[in-house]
Amino acid sequence: MSGKKTFDKKPRKTHETSREKWHRRTKYYAQGKTKEKIEQLKQMKKNEKKIEKLIAENANPNSFYDKYFKGELDDEMEEENNVGFKELIKNQEKQQTKKTIQQAREERKEIIKEKKKELEEQKLNQLEREKRKKEKLKEKKILLQKTKKGQPIMNNIMNKLLKDIEHQQQ
Numbered sequence: 001m002s003g004k005k006t007f008d009k010k011p012r013k014t015h016e017t018s019r020e021k022w023h024r025r026t027k028y029y030a031q032g033k034t035k036e037k038i039e040q041l042k043q044m045k046k047n048e049k050k051i052e053k054l055i056a057e058n059a060n061p062n063s064f065y066d067k068y069f070k071g072e073l074d075d076e077m078e079e080e081n082n083v084g085f086k087e088l089i090k091n092q093e094k095q096q097t098k099k100t101i102q103q104a105r106e107e108r109k110e111i112i113k114e115k116k117k118e119l120e121e122q123k124l125n126q127l128e129r130e131k132r133k134k135e136k137l138k139e140k141k142i143l144l145q146k147t148k149k150g151q152p153i154m155n156n157i158m159n160k161l162l163k164d165i166e167h168q169q170q
Contacts, residue, residue: 143156
């Protein structure tokens with residue numbers, strides 16, 4: 001390394017001259033990097049990522065399309081001259097839609113059952129909480145009836161001390 005120190009570039013104190021602006025812009029546009037093109041490239045990249053995710057999620061090694069893209073069905077294609085291929089695709093799509101509809105219905109039924117169970121559990125928990133609250137309120141009312149308003153805490157402490165003393169004596 002040379003003896004020169006490197007510093008981070010700081011923003012200029014003086015404004016950019018018109019000639020410098022022109023040079024900067026001509027360099028930018030000469031490379032073909034307009035804002036529209038850059039935005040289009042970004043959108044393309046985003047779309048590619050989405051498509052890759054969808055392909056990864058829906059990957060099925062036994063599916064008709066995967067076999068077709070791998071080249072396993074080339075012999076069948078030549079024999080049927082693409083007419084049978086189109087029919088096969090139509091049949092596959094119909095079967096897949098029927099299966100997906102049935103699966104979706106079953107999943108919905110399961111989800112509905114789970115939600116019902118959760119609601120029942122929540123109702124039971126609420127009832128238990130309400131019972132506990134009522135019992136606590138009854139106990140508090142009994143304590144407040146026996147003692148004056150300012151002394152319930154002291155009475156609780158005294159009761160505990162008295163119980164401890166009784167246990168020690170026994």
